[in-house]
Amino acid sequence: MSAQEFLIQKAAKTERAMAAYCDAWGSVPETLGQAIRYSLFAEGKRLRPALVLGTAEIISGDDAVALPASCAIEMIHCYSLIHDDLPAMDDDDLRRGKPTLHKVYGEAVAILAGDALMAMAFDIAAQCSDVRILREIAQAAGPAGMAGGQVMDLESEQKRLSLDQLRLLHWRKTGDLIRASVRCGAMLACAQDAELAALTRFGTHIGLAFQITDDILDVVGTEQALGKPVGGDAAHGKATYPAVVGLERSRKLANESVAAAIDSLKPLGPKADPLRELAWFIVERKS
Amino acid sequence: MSAQEFLIQKAAKTERAMAAYCDAWGSVPETLGQAIRYSLFAEGKRLRPALVLGTAEIISGDDAVALPASCAIEMIHCYSLIHDDLPAMDDDDLRRGKPTLHKVYGEAVAILAGDALMAMAFDIAAQCSDVRILREIAQAAGPAGMAGGQVMDLESEQKRLSLDQLRLLHWRKTGDLIRASVRCGAMLACAQDAELAALTRFGTHIGLAFQITDDILDVVGTEQALGKPVGGDAAHGKATYPAVVGLERSRKLANESVAAAIDSLKPLGPKADPLRELAWFIVERKS
Numbered sequence: 001m002s003a004q005e006f007l008i009q010k011a012a013k014t015e016r017a018m019a020a021y022c023d024a025w026g027s028v029p030e031t032l033g034q035a036i037r038y039s040l041f042a043e044g045k046r047l048r049p050a051l052v053l054g055t056a057e058i059i060s061g062d063d064a065v066a067l068p069a070s071c072a073i074e075m076i077h078c079y080s081l082i083h084d085d086l087p088a089m090d091d092d093d094l095r096r097g098k099p100t101l102h103k104v105y106g107e108a109v110a111i112l113a114g115d116a117l118m119a120m121a122f123d124i125a126a127q128c129s130d131v132r133i134l135r136e137i138a139q140a141a142g143p144a145g146m147a148g149g150q151v152m153d154l155e156s157e158q159k160r161l162s163l164d165q166l167r168l169l170h171w172r173k174t175g176d177l178i179r180a181s182v183r184c185g186a187m188l189a190c191a192q193d194a195e196l197a198a199l200t201r202f203g204t205h206i207g208l209a210f211q212i213t214d215d216i217l218d219v220v221g222t223e224q225a226l227g228k229p230v231g232g233d234a235a236h237g238k239a240t241y242p243a244v245v246g247l248e249r250s251r252k253l254a255n256e257s258v259a260a261a262i263d264s265l266k267p268l269g270p271k272a273d274p275l276r277e278l279a280w281f282i283v284e285r286k287s
Numbered sequence: 288m289s290a291q292e293f294l295i296q297k298a299a300k301t302e303r304a305m306a307a308y309c310d311a312w313g314s315v316p317e318t319l320g321q322a323i324r325y326s327l328f329a330e331g332k333r334l335r336p337a338l339v340l341g342t343a344e345i346i347s348g349d350d351a352v353a354l355p356a357s358c359a360i361e362m363i364h365c366y367s368l369i370h371d372d373l374p375a376m377d378d379d380d381l382r383r384g385k386p387t388l389h390k391v392y393g394e395a396v397a398i399l400a401g402d403a404l405m406a407m408a409f410d411i412a413a414q415c416s417d418v419r420i421l422r423e424i425a426q427a428a429g430p431a432g433m434a435g436g437q438v439m440d441l442e443s444e445q446k447r448l449s450l451d452q453l454r455l456l457h458w459r460k461t462g463d464l465i466r467a468s469v470r471c472g473a474m475l476a477c478a479q480d481a482e483l484a485a486l487t488r489f490g491t492h493i494g495l496a497f498q499i500t501d502d503i504l505d506v507v508g509t510e511q512a513l514g515k516p517v518g519g520d521a522a523h524g525k526a527t528y529p530a531v532v533g534l535e536r537s538r539k540l541a542n543e544s545v546a547a548a549i550d551s552l553k554p555l556g557p558k559a560d561p562l563r564e565l566a567w568f569i570v571e572r573k574s
Contacts, residue, residue: 028430032438036430083402088394107375108441111398115370116434118402122409123425131413134421138410143315143323147403151319154395 003281006274010053011046013063014070021071021124035105035113036120040078042096043227045287047210048073048181050278055185055199058271062189069133069184072125076141077177079117082110084150090232097227133184140180149173156239166244167208174214175207182206182275198267202275205261210282212254215240217287219247225287254283290568293561297340298333300350301357308358308411322392322400323407327365329383330514332574334497335360335468337565342472342486345558349476356420356471359412363428364464366404369397371437377519384514420471427467436460443526453531454495461501462494469493469562485554489562492548497569499541502527504574506534512574541570 049070056066085092085100102110125134149172182203186196218233219242233240241250261279265272336357343353372379372387389397436459469490473483505520506529520527528537548566552559
């Protein structure tokens, strides 16, 4: 199966589960329910669900056990996009080919829809009945993870960062939740210690490869493919890999990260092939 | 012990635990760490910690088992205050006698500090190793709870609500998390089913009494006692009990809710006296 087919299959499972979960939530103010669905069911790559479910599947042959974690992590990702797009943050008008949430529902509802999605994510994660999963996700989303990365990102504007500082920023902003996706899938499938260690290294490397590629696409991608304007990073004076080390070296670093990721999978043998495909997809994608 | 002494004792325990937790979190961007502490350690009544720990104590004689839940719920409450104060929401300049977080650190950091606090809250709640606690808190914070209540609150501005609609708004905005405080304390102390049912009723009634009293204090309170300007609800054209049923009937309804709350505690006998004191404190407080 190609990485694209794999992503589509895992996305469909996760979207069905998220829709059922939203429907079952009970009485929610109408505007808020619409805003949550507008963001959650916009077209996305659903990379994190593919990593959660794919990892569980290669370990135990079944991904069902990881479905709540897949939904939870995608909801955390979705909340973070809503808040990142706000006028006080990156002030973006377009996301996944549609107007950003605050453009449609206003800032207040956008802030609250993000908040609600985070709470829903932890409720659904709790359905795994494994507190390790909750802590993994909470720490990846928290002040040393995504929220901290976004603060560093804002503070980096118009500043010259070293490569080490940039790596830390990217790690927090994106890498931590990508690694958590792999680790949650592994833990829920009862991976052995050596497997979990190998997958943790894999997750670390693809997290970096993903964010470097994001930086590159903001320079060389097209608005049509990305579903959002390009060149925003440069316009904001953001610290990115192309800005710090140039485009060519950025591509080299992304490819090296993927190679390191794939190397990490050696102890797992051929059963890890779907993850190898996903790793290549991460740097070869156009959106 | 008076309600005041009880609150101070439980606040001290919770604040010590929250401080230790913040210190142990690991590497956090400096600005974000400062912003989190600025909000979390502002002077507050710490009513929710008193309810979590007090309920656990009257059931099992020991409140230590409920300390992570007490911290988590206070952190959720704190995040909600930060986001409610934002310019896109209530646009408040003063909170607990200090400038609101966005006035000091800017909107972006305020949004992210709120987000970080929510993630931290779920991480610390997971330390209870009881997924019921996580789901209780997540549902109280989510789209049918606090986040939904805040959307209703914004949508109620300049509108005339019925008493039923207002009760639902208040229930979501404040009541749900107050009831969750009582229920988490009870569940962690292994309350029997009948005790949990009685305490759930108690939590429902004091949640309503609390919000009616908040509405009343916004009319008759003083800025000095409240640590924030009074009259904001009327200025925003918000739906409040005094606006809908008048001040006198609001007082009557608050007192009736406290009486119903205290009546709910009958099955627990005299050991529930600290909760009875807290219930009276809720309507008699000046801040």
